[in-house]
Amino acid sequence: MNDMLYRIAIWLIPLVIAIVFHEVAHGYVARMLGDRTAAERGRLTLSPICHVDPVGTLLVPMMLALANAPIFGWAKPVPVVTARLNHPRRDMALVALAGPGINLVMATIAAAAIGIWVGSAGGLPQAGVGGFVAANLINFLLINVFLAIFNLLPVPPFDGGHVVEAILPRPLAAHYAKLSRFGFPVMLFLLVILPTIAPSANVVARIVGPIADRVVGLLLGLFL
Numbered sequence: 024m025n026d027m028l029y030r031i032a033i034w035l036i037p038l039v040i041a042i043v044f045h046e047v048a049h050g051y052v053a054r055m056l057g058d059r060t061a062a063e064r065g066r067l068t069l070s071p072i073c074h075v076d077p078v079g080t081l082l083v084p085m086m087l088a089l090a091n092a093p094i095f096g097w098a099k100p101v102p103v104v105t106a107r108l109n110h111p112r113r114d115m116a117l118v119a120l121a122g123p124g125i126n127l128v129m130a131t132i133a134a135a136a137i138g139i140w141v142g143s144a145g146g147l148p149q150a151g152v153g154g155f156v157a158a159n160l161i162n163f164l165l166i167n168v169f170l171a172i173f174n175l176l177p178v179p180p181f182d183g184g185h186v187v188e189a190i191l192p193r194p195l196a197a198h199y200a201k202l203s204r205f206g207f208p209v210m211l212f213l214l215v216i217l218p219t220i221a222p223s224a225n226v227v228a229r230i231v232g233p234i235a236d237r238v239v240g241l242l243l244g245l246f247l
Contacts, residue, residue, distance in 0.1 A: 027089065033155065034088045035081070037163035041126060041170055042098040043074045048125035049118050050101040056114040058107035066101045074098040095173065095214060112189045112196075119185035123171035130167035131242055133160055138246025165239060172235045176213075176226070180206035 050061030079097035
């Protein structure tokens with residue numbers, strides 16, 4: 024039981040921090056570009072209470088952690104009203120990119136912290152409080168990179184889907200945007216169903232994972 028709780032803690036804590044910053048970044052950039060909806064609804068806060076989705080932030084990540092599967096989760100989306108943006112199509116793409124962008128910034132900070140710790144102490148502790156903090160820091164790096172890459176998939180409702188929508192001609196973009204209503208089934212299909220029925224088409228293992236591993240390696244290489 025203690026091992027199980029430890030594993031949940033070292034994945035859930037960094038995940039919650041990563042997805043809260045991800046959502047708040049969307050809201051802040053939206054406000055900068057004319058849409059104050061998130062600010063008006065009190066969503067521009069780092070308090071997890073305002074962003075936690077019981078299923079996406081707690082239940083799903085805990086189940087994935089216990090199954091030794093890639094850890095993924097989501098928070099309640101920060102509301103963005105495209106029509107309130109100064110330049111709706113362009114600005115929506117910028118708002119979408121803000122989430123993965125802040126995740127990569129935090130991943131870089133985590134890699135720098137790991138490099139400083141290793142350089143000053145000769146390595147990371149494996150046990151005790153130090154080991155717990157080190158595990159959270161490593162997982163914070165991994166989760167932020169994974170969230171950034173996964174959210175850049177060019178499929179609605181992911182952030183990459185909003186970027187594609189901004190690039191497509193308006194009539195085609197309108198039809199493409201309608202796919203976002205199937206957000207949860209799309210995530211379920213990509214993360215669970217597709218790997219089960221067609222392992223060779225596993226998007227996470229064959230596309231997201233290798234890219235994320237490369238980015239993690241590059242970041243650690245900068246500081247170690």
